[in-house]
Amino acid sequence: MKIFHLSAECYPVAKVGGLADVVGALPKYQNLAGLQAAVVMPYYDRKFTRENEFEVVFTAVTLLNTRRLYFEILKEKTNKLGFELFLVHIPGLLDRENVYSYPDEREQFIAFQLAFLDWISYSQQTPDIIHCHDHHSGLVPFLLYHSKLYRRLANVPTVFTIHNGQYHGAFGWEHFQYLPEVDPSSIGLLDWAGGINPLAAAVKCSWLYTTVSPTYLNELTINSNGLEYLFYIERAKGHGIINGIDTEVWDPKNDPMVPNHFNAKTVVKGKQANKEALCTRFGLNPGKPLFVFIGRLVIEKGADLLPEAIDRTLAQYGDDVNFFILGSGDKEMETALLELKAKYPGRCNVFIGYDEVLAHEVYAGADFLLMPSRVEPCGLNQLYSLRYGTMPIVRSTGGLIDSVIDFGDEGGYGIRFNQVTVNDICHSINRAIALYQNQPQLQILRKRMMALDFSWDRSAKEYINLYESLNPQI
Numbered sequence: 378m379k380i381f382h383l384s385a386e387c388y389p390v391a392k393v394g395g396l397a398d399v400v401g402a403l404p405k406y407q408n409l410a411g412l413q414a415a416v417v418m419p420y421y422d423r424k425f426t427r428e429n430e431f432e433v434v435f436t437a438v439t440l441l442n443t444r445r446l447y448f449e450i451l452k453e454k455t456n457k458l459g460f461e462l463f464l465v466h467i468p469g470l471l472d473r474e475n476v477y478s479y480p481d482e483r484e485q486f487i488a489f490q491l492a493f494l495d496w497i498s499y500s501q502q503t504p505d506i507i508h509c510h511d512h513h514s515g516l517v518p519f520l521l522y523h524s525k526l527y528r529r530l531a532n533v534p535t536v537f538t539i540h541n542g543q544y545h546g547a548f549g550w551e552h553f554q555y556l557p558e559v560d561p562s563s564i565g566l567l568d569w570a571g572g573i574n575p576l577a578a579a580v581k582c583s584w585l586y587t588t589v590s591p592t593y594l595n596e597l598t599i600n601s602n603g604l605e606y607l608f609y610i611e612r613a614k615g616h617g618i619i620n621g622i623d624t625e626v627w628d629p630k631n632d633p634m635v636p637n638h639f640n641a642k643t644v645v646k647g648k649q650a651n652k653e654a655l656c657t658r659f660g661l662n663p664g665k666p667l668f669v670f671i672g673r674l675v676i677e678k679g680a681d682l683l684p685e686a687i688d689r690t691l692a693q694y695g696d697d698v699n700f701f702i703l704g705s706g707d708k709e710m711e712t713a714l715l716e717l718k719a720k721y722p723g724r725c726n727v728f729i730g731y732d733e734v735l736a737h738e739v740y741a742g743a744d745f746l747l748m749p750s751r752v753e754p755c756g757l758n759q760l761y762s763l764r765y766g767t768m769p770i771v772r773s774t775g776g777l778i779d780s781v782i783d784f785g786d787e788g789g790y791g792i793r794f795n796q797v798t799v800n801d802i803c804h805s806i807n808r809a810i811a812l813y814q815n816q817p818q819l820q821i822l823r824k825r826m827m828a829l830d831f832s833w834d835r836s837a838k839e840y841i842n843l844y845e846s847l848n849p850q851i
């Protein structure tokens with residue numbers, strides 16, 4: 378069975394967040410299960426693309442309104458990622474360093490999708506499934522079924538996965554001319570609330586859609602930035618499959634990014650050694666509990682509440698607790714955190730930026746990981762932290778509900794709270810500090826966390842079952 382995954386991100390080629398982790402791992406595990414899964418993504422001018430060898434497998438010209446765009450499809454020569462990797466290279470449009478936030482981002486992602494469709498409609502091989510991820514590839518299911526240019530592919534089933542339903546990639550009808558000629562009677566499928574909405578179009582046109590956790594599937598009908606009614610009426614087409622993690626990349630026993638390796642038996646010594654290295658680098662106290670946050674500093678992640686929660690905790694506990702934040706995003710949140718760093722030297726440190734290696738060191742060296750998310754479709758940080766024996770403190774939402782059980786409940790191993798408020802965060806931190814004083818219990822829980830299995834094996838099979846339900850001949 379030949380599957381094409383379409384995505385704006387893929388680890389380690391280009392990563393901004395969890396989308397990259399999933400698209401860099403799921404195809405690998407699908408291939409191990411007997412599929413032929415490949416990834417197609419835009420070309421970026423980044424370390425991975427500069428340092429690896431590619432061959433040109435297709436060239437053509439696509440039309441973006443009146444602009445004729447020459448493009449190449451590049452294939453990574455060795456399949457070193459565990460799957461075939463194809464890059465859509467459009468000189469002048471898709472050959473820049475960053476993944477997002479260019480003023481012509483809309484044109485970039487439309488051109489990416491058109492080039493992909495042109496390529497596969499000319500190529501001899503017809504995929505069995507096209508699997509699109511998030512709104513950057515959300516126009517593909519619509520165009521496949523409603524533009525005569527791609528009629529040859531009109532029977533190929535499409536699956537659409539929603540990693541983040543807050544972002545739709547919507548734009549005004551004045552940009553409709555960027556799309557190729559489509560059947561006029563189908564145009565309404567592009568529309569939501571008076572604009573062209575790629576996420577909505579994908580939910581309407583794909584044969585089925587998935588969310589990255591079962592709880593999030595239901596939450597989208599209550600909170601999806603204006604698409605609630607759409608998710609309500611399309612609910613029968615939706616499936617919730619929780620993400621896995623790439624246990625080869627995230628393994629405390631041999632993670633090359635972590636200075637001291639450990640397993641469930643050696644977690645006490647191993648974690649302490651990593652904590653000492655981290656605390657020495659950032660001027661913190663390795664003898665005290667270390668709370669961390671890793672992620673985008675945005676409202677969705679509840680990062681706006683961190684400064685007050687940390688301030689209150691440090692005022693209450695004095696030198697008895699440490700905080701470390703790794704992230705970037707909203708400038709006001711960055712400033713508030715940097716002010717906290719200045720106010721509490723030796724107790725709170727902040728690294729503004731993106732640093733993959735540091736993230737691994739932090740998962741390995743921390744005691745507790747804070748995730749006060751307002752919205753969390755799945756969340757990977759809590760899964761990584763569990764694997765590294767770091768207790769997640771999470772708000773009960775989305776995939777956090779599906780993956781973390783409070784240690785107060787039977788079989789539990791984490792801390793959960795209900796409201797996105799400073800009070801609830803502080804209360805959870807208090808519970809964590811009390812637990813830290815009870816080292817024998819904490820060590821039992823650490824072993825329980827590290828024994829959990831969030832590998833991709835099970836979830837990759839769930840996707841395969843869905844593919845088979847759509848294309849039973851294969």
Ligand SMILES: Nc1ncnc2c1ncn2[C@@H]1O[C@H](COP(=O)(O)OP(=O)(O)O[C@H]2O[C@H](CO)[C@@H](O)[C@H](O)[C@H]2O)[C@@H](O)[C@H]1O
Nearest residue numbers: 394395396540672704730731732736753754755756757758
């Ligand atoms: N400053 C920084 N430096 C280094 N590493 C950093 C970093 N900031 C974030 N990361 C890394 O980026 C990833 C974040 O993944 P998440 O799944 O938690 O969130 P994200 O919101 O990006 O993903 C969306 O898609 C994923 C995948 O489906 C869903 O799990 C999630 O709920 C949804 O919001 C992790 O690998 C984390 O370590």
